Amino acid sequence: MYSEAFCKVYNEFGWNYFPEAFGEQLLLWIEENHAVVRTSLDLACGTGVLCEILHAHGIQAAGMDLSEGMIAIARKRSPAIAYEVADMVSYRPQKSFDLVTCTGDALNHIISLANVAQIFHNVYGCLNPGGYFIFDLLNEKEVPPGEPIDLDFSDTVKAQFQITQDGSGLICLKTAVWENGKLQFEETIRETVHDREAVCALLEQAGFQLLQCSHQLSRQADGQAATWYVIAQKPQ
Numbered sequence: 001m002y003s004e005a006f007c008k009v010y011n012e013f014g015w016n017y018f019p020e021a022f023g024e025q026l027l028l029w030i031e032e033n034h035a036v037v038r039t040s041l042d043l044a045c046g047t048g049v050l051c052e053i054l055h056a057h058g059i060q061a062a063g064m065d066l067s068e069g070m071i072a073i074a075r076k077r078s079p080a081i082a083y084e085v086a087d088m089v090s091y092r093p094q095k096s097f098d099l100v101t102c103t104g105d106a107l108n109h110i111i112s113l114a115n116v117a118q119i120f121h122n123v124y125g126c127l128n129p130g131g132y133f134i135f136d137l138l139n140e141k142e143v144p145p146g147e148p149i150d151l152d153f154s155d156t157v158k159a160q161f162q163i164t165q166d167g168s169g170l171i172c173l174k175t176a177v178w179e180n181g182k183l184q185f186e187e188t189i190r191e192t193v194h195d196r197e198a199v200c201a202l203l204e205q206a207g208f209q210l211l212q213c214s215h216q217l218s219r220q221a222d223g224q225a226a227t228w229y230v231i232a233q234k235p236q
Helices: 004-012 017-032 049-056 068-077 113-126 196-206
Strands: 039-043 060-065 082-085 097-102 127-137 149-152 157-165 171-179 182-191 209-214 228-233
Touching: 017 049, 017 127, 039 049, 039 113, 049 060, 060 068, 068 082, 097 113, 113 127, 113 196, 127 196, 196 209, 196 228
Parallel strands: 039 060, 039 097, 060 082, 097 127
Antiparallel strands: 127 228, 149 157, 157 171, 171 182, 209 228
């Protein structure tokens, strides 16, 4: 669960680059594959950036997130989009969708593969026949421990990030933010790197047809991302 301070920094100081880039590639993928997407749900939607992109292209978008702070910001940004606060391990929406997404390595926050399997079961249940489930996974090469990274969000707001691993092998992203030289908050987020073959097997056990697991979402993408993009479909 992200703190209120982290949500504020996330929204105000430019952490939207990933959902914006993903949204652009997702729209290309929809076009390339002639996919019919009228409704969508974004799991762990954060501040709703991806929902906004899809909504702007005529898709009836919805989003959910565990963080009340993220959802409060999303609702303020786009009151026309339906957002819910929920835990995606137990979340079972009443509506069905043509597309469900889960990006920004949100599934890597789910440490237990049993819980990942439950999420897949829930998603399968809320997809229309022929609907798509698209998500990303951290690649172990994407998150090597390293030295702290300093960023200047503005003349007065500075941040520092550092990736480490704890004794159990979990990835720890430590974030600290200063404003006018005064420490505003520190936060550590823990994730795990799931074995992609195990994840793909869980998808098939849930009933999905695995369409793609690669470093690119759209065929028009430049180069290769360090993230795995997984595309699964509920059979007609």
